[in-house]
Structures are given as C-alpha cells and as structure tokens.
Amino acid sequence: MSEGVSIFAVGDPAGAQLNAAIRRTLFVLGEERSEVWNGVLQAANALRWRRMTQPQPRQFQTQQPLIDDIVRQAKRLRNLVSDGALLDLIAEAAVAVGETDSPAGAVLLQSIEEVGTDGCVVVASKAAARAGLASWLDEIGATVLVPSELDTVASTAETSYVVAPPSFMPSSVVTAPMTPEVTFVMPAWFGNRSLPSSAFGGHAEGQIVIKSTVHTIGDTTEPETAVAEGKEVADVYFPQPVWGTRSSGEREPTSDEVEACKVLLAGGLGLWLDDGDRIRSLDPKQPEGARVGYEAVKGIVPGTYLVLRQGETERGAMYDRAVIALGARARGILATQARWKARLDERLQLIGSRRAMTELERLGVRSSGQVRAWADPRLICPQRDADFALLLDWIGEPSHPTYGNAITLRRAVYKASADLRKELESAVGRADLRALERDGILHLDLPREGFRGMIVARVLAKAPFTEIVSRHHVRVPFTDGSAQWLD
Template sequence: MSRVHDVIRRYKASVEIVRNGVEIFVVGDPAGARLNAAVRRLIYTVTENGSDVWSDLLRAANALRWRRMMQPQPGGFHPAVTEAASAVVREAHMLRGAVADEVLLEEIAAAAKGVRQTDSPVGHELWRSIEEADPSICAVVASSNRARAGLQEWLNSLSVPVLLPGELGDVKERVEQLYVAGPPSFFPPSLVTAPAAGELTFLMPAWFGHRAIPVSRLADQADGAMKARVKERTVGDLSEPESAVSDDELIEDTYYPQPVWRGRISGDREPERDEVEARKILLAGNRAIWLDDGDRIRALDPRQPEGERVTYAAVEDVVPGTYLVLRHGETELGAMYEAALHLLGPRAGAIEATQRVWKAALEARLANRGVRASIVELRARGVRSAARVRAWTEATLISPKHESDLVLLLEWLGLAVEPSHQNAMALRRAVYRASADLREELEDAVSRADLAALERDGHMSLGIERAGFRSMVVARVQARSPYTEIVPRLHTRTPFSDRSGEWLE
C-alpha cells in the first residue's frame, strides 16, 4: 500500500470515528477489583511508612494487576499471570512476622490467588465481540511485545492479527474494527486521531476508573481538531469491594510497573584509566548490562523478514523494546578484534604495533593534560568525537568513528599520520568482515529460533557453532537508567544477573 493511499484510508476512518464515536466496553471483574483494592491499600501503606520492606511485594502485586488489565487472555495462554501471582503469595508469606499489618498480607495473597484461579471477563468479552463482528474484519491492539505475544497465541484460531500501536500502518484494508486491549489512557492519541479502521473499541476492567480517551496536546489550540464522542457500555458483574483508600489519600498510583533506580553513586569524579561512564540497561530474563557511549551495539528486529533481522542499533536508540544480541562472559568487540587479526594474517603484527604506539602516546597525553583539558584541545582542532578520547586508549577500540578525527588526533599527538592511519583503517575493515561473517551465522540461528517465544518471554539463547560465540543471547530492553555510573570498562556490554527489571513489561 502506498503512503498516499494509507493517508486517504486514515482520513476516511477518521470521518467514521467522528460520526460513530469511540466505544469503551467497561467489563466487570470482581477478582481483579479485589486485587486492585488490595494493591491500593498496599501502596498507601508503603507511602505512609516509608519502608522498603514492602517493596518486593508491591512490585510483584502491581505487575500482577497490570497483567490482569492489559493481557486479558485466559490462564492457559497467560503464564505471566501465574508467575506474578505465585510471587505475590511467596512475598506475602516471607513478610509474615516482619510487618505489623498481617491482615493486609492475608488479603493481598488471597486476592492474588483469586486472580490466578479465574480468567479475566475482559478476555471473554473480547472473544465474544470478535466473533460477533466477524473475525475476518477485526484486529487487536496490544500495549507491549509481551502482551501481543500472549494475545496472538490465544487468538490464532480466529486468524485475528494482534499489533502494537506503532504498527497500525500494517493493518490490512479489509480490517474495519479495531479492538484495543486495555484502558485508553495507556495508548497514544494517534489510535483515535489517526485511526487505522472506522470502528474503534477499547476493552477494560471496571475497577480502573479513568476512562477518558487520549487526545493530542495540541487539540485545544488547533482549529477543527478531531473530537470523537465516547460511547460507554458496561458488561457483567460491576460489584467491587469497599475501598479502604480514597483517591484523595492515594497520592500516586502508576499502575504501569516501574523500574527502581537508586540514584548515582559515582559522584562528579572523572573515570580512571580503565573506567567509563555507562548507563544500566535492564533486560528481560533478569539480566542487565552496562552500556557505554560507543557508537552502536548489535541488535535484532524480529518483525523484519528473514535475513534482515540482525542489525546494529545506535547506542542512543537503545530504548525499552529494543532487542540486543549479547555475548556471555566477554564483549563482542574483543572477540571481533581477535577474529580481525586472524583475517589480517602476517600483517597483523605490524598493524598491532602502530596501534600500540599511538594509544600509548594518547594515554601519556591524557595523564599529563587531563581528560577534560584534552577534550577541549581536540575540539578546538575540529575532532568531532573528542568526548570519547578516553575510550580510544582501549586496545580493542580501533580508532575514532570518523577517519578525519584519527588524522587530527595523530597530529595533536605529534606522530606521523602514516602508517598508523592506514593500518587502523585496514584493521577496521577486517573487523567489519569478521562482523559480517558473524552476522550471517546469527541470521541462520535466528531463522531456526522460535520468535513467538522471544516476543512472549523477552529473551532466548542462540545456537552458534563458531568457537568463542556459542554463548549468545537475545534479550529485550526493559528499562534504561536516566543517569550514568562510572564502572570498569571490562564490565560494559556483558550481561550479568540483575532482578531489578523482573516485573517490567
């Protein structure tokens, strides 16, 4: 479908949405309502007491509540709910005798068991609505990769596609009805303002009170801004337990599982010789990495066609939802460097020698002038990536990204440009060749992998036969730290166990 054709189709869908309005099915969910009331009481208790003793229980309970709301498929297609519910019961049991409010512990454990034992009525209503409308003209919108994977497995027998909000340009022309699994406030305004189908329905549990549809921030200032009517329809048992905590008492209830960041501990000092500023990246599978300020990192896009899935992502573009391809025990960069030297054959010794000379000279200059002063001098000479000068002393980091920066750097060091410049470029080309060979092997491994399981679980291992690369893993980014820490350079880009992102989507 051409871009123009897609725009025309969306304008037509907008007309239909304005004419018919947006439907919201508010579905009674007594088990979910009981859990919601217990979680709100737990949030209030944590806020009032200011204690971390409840934090593990709260994160598990909030994740369970979120999954109940945003992933309404039955339990047989929903191991994530079983996982979270079991964790809530376990954490509540561990706190017995450690906290005063035993009644709250009993209530939240009982509520978790109730959710584990009952299917979401929202899911039942979604299935019924699709069958009533005709599955061949329907599509479902999910909030996350994990939600989509579970919903797609459940809806496969109806042949109904499940998409993320950013993929609605892929909606087929035959689709007339979009069902959105979750409250409107957790989805972008474009679902309503640039609809991909003429009929739009949100399905949500009654215990979530905010039902306004999302609007653009510019809607109030725009002439003729699109405003759709909301048609609310209630379904099922709407009874809820009496809440012990009012909205006024509960300062903040985010619903969406949040990462816990402890704050920077490195202070304002400069990194030492073998250290680097890096951000903590939380990954699916209870892993994390320290991501430095390098140019790029190997990634995977499971939505691309076979042969085009393994690629590179710019470091600044590594955000939640990105899939990273990582090597256990050592960074890929070190292994690629060794592979490149092997490809260079007898030339490798001379090339390594010139690399050692200019890197040693750079190390001495940094020790003498200081990193900050050196960055200022290099920028004055026109070196574009001067901020990375400390990283250039690393043996496996071949040269600055820009070839002209290396020339300017060598001149600043008082060294002859050649043969150091040409040798560095030859080594870089060899690394590219080695990286391309690995990419082909990774593509082959990915073609044999279960990508549906990857989207559901967020991580998987890759079977690579090459020596030194047998322990490769793909993991989805769950969260990115808002600040950097100073860490040993050897610790960057290497996965390590970390449960901080256990309950993130």
C-alpha cells in the same frame, strides 16, 4: 466523529481485589516507604498490568511464576515489616488472579465472534501483550497487532478492539483510526477512561473533540479495602524499574573504568552500555536475511532487541579473530595501537576527560564525547576517519604508520563481524520469533566454537544516569533481579 469511541468497562472482581490491595499499600505506606517493599510491589504491579492488558484464559497465561514470586516475597517480608496485613492482602489477591479468568477476555471473545474475525482487529499495548493474546486468538483466526502496525489493517476490518485503557495507548489510535469503529476493552476497576488527544489539538483552530460512550459490563463492585475516591495515591500502573540515585559521585573514571548506562533486558538480565558508536541488534520485522544489523548506542530505547554474547563482549571476540586473520602484520599493528592509546591515556590522566572533550570539540572532532572509550584496547579507533586524524595530531602521535594500521585492523574486524552476521542470520532464520516476542529473550544456536552463548534480548528500560564501572564489565550481560518482571 459521528459514532465516537466505545469503552467496555468490564467488572473483574479478582483484578479489582489486586488493584485495591496495591493502592491500599501505597496509601498506607506513603512516599517514604522502606525500600524492602520495592520487590513485592514491583511484582504485584506487573501482575496487575498483565491482568489489564492480557485477559486471555488461564491456560494461555504465563503468570504463575510471577504469582509464586509475590507469595514468596510476602512470606519473607512478614517478619521484617510492621504492616504484615498489607502483605497478606497483596498475596491473597495475587492468588485469586491466578485462579480466575479475566471477564474482559470473555467480553473480547464474544465481541470478535459477533463481527467475525475478518471484520475486526485486536490491538495490544505492547509486543509482549500481543504475543500473549495471539497464543489464544490465533485459534479462531483473529488478527492481533500493536499500534505501530495499524497501517497494515485490511480494508474489510470495521472495528478495532483495543485491549488496554485509552490513556495507555498512543493518541493516533483514536485521532487517526484505521477502522471506522474503535472500542476499548478494559477492566472497570481502572478509573481513568479519558481519551488520548493529539499533541497539536490544543493549538488548532476548531479542535476536534471525540466523544466516548462507556458501557459497564458485569460485577463492578469495589472491594472493602479500596482507597476512597479523592485520596492521593502515588500509583503508576505501568511496571517501572527502581533506579535509585547515582553512586559514583562527580569523580572521573580511571584508566580501567568507563562511564556506562545501565540497561535492563528481558530474561532478568542487565547490561552496562558504554558510549561506543554502535552495538549489534536485531529487527524481527525485517525480512529473513536482513534482520541482524547494528543500532547506534544513542538510539537504544525500550523495545530494541540487542544481540549479545554471554560471559564476554562480542567486541573482544571479533578483535581476537581479526588479529589472527592479519597474521604476520598483526604484531606491528598492535604495537602502534598500544602506543597511541597509551599517549591518549596519559593525556586523559593529565587533564581529565571533560577538558579533553572540550579541546577536541574545538578542533572539530565530532565524536569528542567518546574520548574515554577510545582508550579501550579493543575499540579500534574513532568511527570517523577525520576524527581519528585530528585525535592523533592532538596527542602528538605521528600519522604514519599508526593511522593506516588502525584502518587495516578495523577492516579486519569488520570482516570478522560480517562473517558472524551471516551465521546469526542463519540462526535467527531457524528460531521461533514468536517466542522472542512473547518472552523477550531468545538463545541462538551457533555452530561456531565460542559463540554458542549468543542471545537476543529486548531492552526493557534504560537508566536516566550513568555510573562508573570497570571496563571489563561493559556490554557483558549479567543477572539483575530488578529486570525480572518488567513488561
């Protein structure tokens, strides 16, 4: 409160050139621009974001493929659009960024050296930014954290150097600081220098107001192509996916289809995620041996790490192994499974899934929203036993032996899944988790036949709506270009 917050606004001519090129393009094209611009603008925006949040020297950068993609797309589009000069601005600015170090990096390094590595911490915007900064600052012994880890800061640290504009960081970095001093290091070309405020601040008596002092450093001259102040530009600095609109309409899925949400993953991958109960995940922060677990499907958010099998769902593989383990009992169990699922499918075809959800909810089935998913042959039964009993009664299926058979099959799947988890934990223990944080994707080497194609991938974004897709496409990773340059 006594010192306030310092903001180092560092001149960055190359970054300013890229920022001006993007904003000029957005201003000239307006909100009604053609979709052909989305690819190059997404890539350019991602490069600008990295310039802002990862100012390490070029030898520690991994941005060249991104720059090459921008130049390639600009060349390809030049004959398709009438505003070729805008493409030239973006491509030239991208190349300039690749040829120069960010001056903000030099300012950050000098600041760290002045107070000593024991007297400060560096706060990165995201895990990917932390990995990039750490690849550089590890050499001098500096500590790099993300905001959620600030409670681990040593008591000797006096200053937090936050490498991002204040508006992109959680308010707690300022309103509940873990060091006596907080300094933001950001490019001068980003004009918004306002501090984030507590969500409760506006409702509190005697609201605490934290002042900021801006220190302008270096060449802050704006390029001639910069959009004049006061002009409206629909600019979003954080890399954003382009979702479009739902194409499935209002129809209900057929027996071979399912409602699924599109999830974008690191490594240029996508995934159709259904409304099942859970999916295998990994938490790198947990101790060795406790990193692999499950995450509720509803709890999947950007930053979650999913453990997936390439080319096929893990669910199918676990089901097949469970059936083999059941031996002679499998035939009778599969017969009752097929029978009750056929009855469920008949009821869904007759009344539709929406009415089915309503009726089951009225009966007390807590997970009634997953009724369509239960018709999947590989999804054993509802997670809650009471829900399964109510479901069987609703479709007119005798409880014996169907109920007991499903529980037996589910236990066998759990056993197969537990065995796989042990192998995954072992593979994760051998893997480089720093590379996972940096790249967002990790290929696991499992000795088990059929499971050598396991990956861990970070969730980058989740669509705000569902689509109707083939049941066979659910939970199977696929290449998706729109995920390529998301942070």
